[in-house]
Amino acid sequence: MQVTPRETTDQSKDASVTGRRMIVGLGASGGIVIGRAFVLDRQYIHVVRQTISSARIEDEVAALHQGVDDSIEQLRRLKSQSGALEASASDELGFLLDAYIQMLTQSRLLRGAEDRIRQQKMNAVWAVSDVIDSIAQQFTGIKDKYIAARAADIREVGLRLMRCLIGETDRALDHAPPGAILIAEEMSPADMARLQPGTVGAFVTAIGGAEGHTAIMARALGIPAVLGAADIIRGISGGDTIIVDGLRGEVILRPDAADLAVYGKRREDWLASRTRLLGLRSLRSETRDNVLVELHANIELPVEVSTVLQNGASGIGLLRSEFMFMNKSYLPDEEEQYQELAGIVSQMKDLPVTIRTLDIGGEKLAVALQNEVGSGPNPALGLRGVRLSLRREDLLETQLAAILRASLHGKVRVLVPMVVTVGEMTRVRQIYNKVADRLRSQGHAVPKTLPPLGAMIEIPAAALSIDALARECEFFAIGTNDLTQYTLAIDRSDDQVAHLYDPLHPAILRLIYEAAKAAARTGIPMSVCGEMAGDPRYTPLFLGMGLRNLSMSPGSLLLVKQRVRRLDSRTSEYQTRQILEQWDPDRIAMMLDDFNDLA
Structure with missing residues (x-):
């Protein structure tokens, strides 16, 4: 049976909202698109x-x-x-x-x-x-x-x-015409996993914040998006002309001729700037004083690999493996996971690929694991990341086996999320070695030296325990999204408090700085793979903290490379020391912006 919402065949408009309307939301993913609306919530x-x-x-x-x-x-x-x-x-x-x-x-x-x-x-x-x-x-x-x-x-x-x-918004995504601008109350990460770059022009939602996982996936896929545009649900019909400016967070319903001219020119300018950035692809990512900064890409889906290579990334710094579990009523077995991962690793040729083990939980739920994980009173603090992996060691063993087999196709590292204690990494390493022995006994080829095993630093307790975690880790990756969320006790996907989410809070900067210093003391490499890494505004800070590996959404790579090439590492170090002495986030922001304007 198929049930349709009210009056799908007669989408009569409220007379009070039939004319031009400007709506302002949160610019979550850059780009300007002019197209036709496709309203998801009025589909089958x-x-x-x-x-x-x-x-x-x-x-x-x-x-x-x-x-x-x-x-x-x-x-x-x-x-x-x-x-x-x-x-x-x-x-x-x-x-x-x-x-x-x-x-x-x-x-x-x-x-x-x-x-x-x-x-x-x-x-x-x-x-x-x-x-x-x-x-x-x-x-x-x-x-x-x-x-x-x-x-x-x-x-x-x-x-x-x-x-x-x-367990899903609806099946309307399957019926969206190419190039449509999707309109919905909300887009979940599972919905986003079903989108293909180039098939959707943009999307606008009534609910959502610029730092949530849906926004992150939009940026990763290069799909312009405006979130938190509550008024979008009033008086819009499928087929309406709509302009979406994901840079400014502006949406115009039923634009007039002047709007089309203004935004058409802005779109041309934006595309021209993208073309200029593409000229940086073959250039080295190094400062004016010849300090090399490795720029890697974060990816959510296999289809992003081509974008990673087109933007000149020097590797994949974070492959989120949740895509293999999204929108499936079953758990993928070792062979299915191996085929998916091997395809990505092979496409990257000799460039490194860091594969994060399963981080289902919080706002990223897999249908097949809903009963296992549940929603809980606070999913972000519940059974997710390494906690779930050690509760269900069979899932971890299957995934590690697939990763080890895929590692024969290129350079691979294994990253464990939500780590808090040394004991968690010790147990993961024991399972890792056991899986390798089992594969060898089954006749599978396994590298003599296993791919490096590392930990995500995204919980304050982990950031303050680098010296201890170094005993069981071969590399670290700072996840600034969750580190900020957990340090400030702010759910970045909660519309009521998302505006308080501030990566420039002195506690965040000091945690990252102290973690970077501790990693340097132990001689273990550390990267940054959260959203901060992809924002050129923060590049001088990371450079000044001694961090030399940043991983970000593919669409941010060239912008950050452009910023790196304009900086001097010694000046960045001096400015970072000045900023770390501050306690007021507003003053920190002003000092950083002043430096970026001058540098």
Whole structure:
């Protein structure tokens, strides 16, 4: 069965929002695109009908209530984001969202779905779908506009609940035309994993922050994006002309001729600047005083490898292996993972590839591991990274076996996420050696010297324990995204506090500096692979801290190379010392920007 949201064939527009509108959100991924809107939340949802056993009834009821909780949380986040709108629009949207929340807490929709699960043994998503159909039939033919609107609202709430129950926004991505500008309340990392560079022009969401994983993936894929544009959900229809400026965070619905001229010129200028940057590909990434800085790429998906090579990266500093688990109802076996990884390593030829073991958790959930990981009261502090790997050693063994086999195709390093203690790395190394012995006994070729094993430094406890971790690590990689999040106790994907996420907080800079000094003392190489590494604004700081390996989204490589080539390492060191003495983030930002303007 396929269920469609309200009036998909008659997308009549609210008269108050049919004209030109400018919406300002957060510029999450640079680029300017003019195209046609494709509204994801008004597309089809596929419902699988299953008759459940008596033993599963309470599990399905629990799933229904969890879906309700998730739906309410989405609506509350959307309401919070809408507070930035002008008063009239904010009030209008707020009242509607409050009504939706009320429908989820006490309504015939919820009661009817639970009755169907218990009495007719329907699975939860089928039960909700059946209630929606029943309500729609009851109101068929009624001309009263108020009653029709209430029925449509119940349908909208039911569809949201169904999307939560099936674990994905919807299947609309499969139907988006080439070059479309996607419009959605939210794009999850799992949604992003289904996008292909060049097939989607841009996307705009009502919810989201510029530092969340969705934004990171957008930058990695080179897809212009504006997030947190709450007003985008009012009065937009599929096919509307829309301008997206991911550099400034601006969105214009139904632009006029003047808009098209202005933004068309800005797009030409942006493309010209990209062309000039491409001239740096073959040049060395070294400072004016001949200090070499290795620039590597972070990638999320295999399709990014061509972009990595086109932008002249000297390696892959972070291959996030979660792509092999996203949007799959099963766990990939050793052979499947080996084939995926070997393909990437082979394409990179003799350039190094650092493969991070599984970091499912937080905002990055794999369908096949949802029951294992769960959402928890605070997923970012829960079972993720090395914690999950050591809970499910079978998963880690499978992945390490695939990595070891793939290492025969090129230069590989193995990176372990979310490390806190030496004991975790000791256990990972024991499993690593055991897997290598098992492969050899099975007749697989394995390098005599195993690929280097390293730890992500993304938790303050790890940053303060470099000397101890050095006993079990052959390299370190600072993950500035989580290091900032955990140090400041700020969820960068939470719209209400994302504005407090500040990489220039003195605590962050001092942690990175002290970690870099400790790594230098132990003689173990250290890189930076968080989003800070890809922002040219921070390049002088890393250079001044003695860091010589930065890994970033492929689209940032040439911008950072351009910055490196304009810097002098000794001047950067002096300026960094001055900045590290400061305690006020605003003053730090001013000093850094002044230096960047002069350098």
